[in-house]
Amino acid sequence: MSDLLTADAPPKDSRRWLALVVMLFAQLMVVLDSTVVNIAMPQAQAALHITDANRQWMLTAYTLTFGGLLLLGGRIADYVGRKRVFLVGLVGFALASALGGLAQNEGMLFGARALQGAFGAILAPASLSLITVTFTDVKERARAFGMLGAISGVGAAIGLVMGGWLTQDFSWRWCLFVNIIMAVVAFVAAVPLLHESKAHGNTRYDIPGAILATAGLASVVYGFTNAAKPGQGWGASETLLFLIGGGLALVAFVLVEARVSNPLLPLRVIWNGNRGGSYAASVFMGAGMFGMFMFFTYYFQQSLGYSPLKTGLLYLPFTGALIVTAGAVSPLLPRIGPRILMTYGALVAAGGLFWLTQLKLDSSYAGMILPSMVLMAHGMGCVFVPLANTALTGVSEHDAGVASAMVNTTQQIGGSLGVALLNTFFTTATATYVTAHKATLGVVQANVLGAIHGYNVAFMVSAFLLVAAAVIIFALIRKDPEHEGAVSGAPVDRPVVHVG
Numbered sequence: 001m002s003d004l005l006t007a008d009a010p011p012k013d014s015r016r017w018l019a020l021v022v023m024l025f026a027q028l029m030v031v032l033d034s035t036v037v038n039i040a041m042p043q044a045q046a047a048l049h050i051t052d053a054n055r056q057w058m059l060t061a062y063t064l065t066f067g068g069l070l071l072l073g074g075r076i077a078d079y080v081g082r083k084r085v086f087l088v089g090l091v092g093f094a095l096a097s098a099l100g101g102l103a104q105n106e107g108m109l110f111g112a113r114a115l116q117g118a119f120g121a122i123l124a125p126a127s128l129s130l131i132t133v134t135f136t137d138v139k140e141r142a143r144a145f146g147m148l149g150a151i152s153g154v155g156a157a158i159g160l161v162m163g164g165w166l167t168q169d170f171s172w173r174w175c176l177f178v179n180i181i182m183a184v185v186a187f188v189a190a191v192p193l194l195h196e197s198k199a200h201g202n203t204r205y206d207i208p209g210a211i212l213a214t215a216g217l218a219s220v221v222y223g224f225t226n227a228a229k230p231g232q233g234w235g236a237s238e239t240l241l242f243l244i245g246g247g248l249a250l251v252a253f254v255l256v257e258a259r260v261s262n263p264l265l266p267l268r269v270i271w272n273g274n275r276g277g278s279y280a281a282s283v284f285m286g287a288g289m290f291g292m293f294m295f296f297t298y299y300f301q302q303s304l305g306y307s308p309l310k311t312g313l314l315y316l317p318f319t320g321a322l323i324v325t326a327g328a329v330s331p332l333l334p335r336i337g338p339r340i341l342m343t344y345g346a347l348v349a350a351g352g353l354f355w356l357t358q359l360k361l362d363s364s365y366a367g368m369i370l371p372s373m374v375l376m377a378h379g380m381g382c383v384f385v386p387l388a389n390t391a392l393t394g395v396s397e398h399d400a401g402v403a404s405a406m407v408n409t410t411q412q413i414g415g416s417l418g419v420a421l422l423n424t425f426f427t428t429a430t431a432t433y434v435t436a437h438k439a440t441l442g443v444v445q446a447n448v449l450g451a452i453h454g455y456n457v458a459f460m461v462s463a464f465l466l467v468a469a470a471v472i473i474f475a476l477i478r479k480d481p482e483h484e485g486a487v488s489g490a491p492v493d494r495p496v497v498h499v500g
Contacts, residue, residue: 019194020147023130026123027151036162037058037113037163040163052426053225059290064214064416066121067413068413070124076122079198085122086190087187087191090186091187092119094180095115096113101177116179161313162312164307165312206256209253209256210264216252219249224421227424227428266402272394274390277473278387279406282387283414285349286413287465289380295422314365317377321374333389342387346379346469347470348376348382349375350470352379356456359452359456418465422461425461429456430454
């Protein structure tokens with residue numbers, strides 16, 4: 001969300017709480033989309049004959065464009081008009097969902113998911129900006145954002161169950177079609193209830209920055225994906241070309257941001273130790289969390305043969321533990337400070353993933369999977385709540401919108417890179433195991449156990465990603481944001497934890 005708010009914000013409207021319902025409904029749609037599609041991945045992969053190396057694009061095509069364009073989307077909403085962009089975002093998201101639901105091949109599905117992410121990148125910040133300008137009273141705004149946080153948590157749980165139900169009783173395609181219905185309802189309600197507002201003054205866009213950031217990240221993800229393809233690997237020329245090209249594009253992005261007068265990401269926002277540490281930790285935490293959900297989905301449905309609905313229900317303890325932990329951590333933060341809480345949380349979550357490296361085909365859900373899920377949720381809750389505060393450590397009001405939006409951006413980017421990287425480790429480990437054991441175990445048994453071995457390797461890498469997050473937190477985050485003049489009452493994009 002951009003940091004520019006206008007003096008022409010609408011006066012206090014007696015229907016503002018009804019307007020809030022519309023904004024929250026739109027946010028619910030964006031949150032649902034992540035968890036609903038996660039559950040449907042195995043069925044979509046089978047229906048469209050998507051390879052294991054490419055299946056991660058069902059997630060990363062969305063998270064890449066969403067995360068890569070989120071900051072630009074906030075600028076567009078503020079400059080063009082928040083209500084107008086909100087409505088455009090709803091229509092675009094619905095059309096992209098329809099395209100994905102009608103997909104006849106993997107390219108069509110991946111393209112639709114990328115379009116969903118692009119429209120989500122303007123819809124989400126437009127919704128947050130509208131909340132900020134609609135609720136000018138500090139207490140009312142805090143209450144509105146509190147409801148937004150609740151919707152994000154509850155929405156993730158609803159999406160898991162809804163995704164299982166739609167996939168099992170209808171089709172994986174309905175996990176995308178359902179967005180059309182929700183978008184139409186939100187659009188019809190938004191037209192009479194929402195007021196228009198926009199920023200004035202400097203309204204130039206940093207298009208080169210947005211292109212370089214998104215293209216660079218997409219190139220790195222493609223490099224990871226190519227490394228998982230048969231006959232390629234990490235040393236293949238095509239893999240190296242995309243990895244090096246993506247890295248150079250990201251370096252160019254930093255250089256551009258240092259020179260342009262209206263940067264998408266003012267570098268002063270990330271140079272502060274607390275803020276920079278928060279964003280880096282968010283990338284690594286997002287990478288570990290998104291990957292974990294993708295592999296659990298395949299483990300439950302393909303290795304254990306569970307139904308999509310049962311898979312969704314088995315995820316609910318994770319969401320519940322995350323919500324409970326977030327509520328418990330909030331009052332502890334002023335007394336303990338972010339550094340201890342976040343370091344502890346990252347290490348606990350990593351411990352849950354290390355535990356999963358012992359996962360077997362006959363592992364008990366109650367004895368192993370459930371406790372590890374609860375551990376991870378508890379740890380992540382201890383990280384994400386303080387992270388929202390440290391992201392605003394010492395930031396000026398002028399940069400508050402960008403600083404807070406970076407939490408969601410880095411989480412999505414981390415998810416994109418993490419899912420691609422972990423899927424490559426999984427695919428490579430599985431193929432190596434099958435090649436080594438098919439003569440003694442037989443092809444069928446080698447494939448079954450090879451997948452379990454691949455999950456173990458992927459969980460191991462995920463655990464090390466969270467350990468890296470803990471090291472970054474301990475090294476860079478020093479003080480409680482309360483003592484560094486964090487902005488009070490500034491527009492804050494509350495972090496939304498998208499599950500998968």
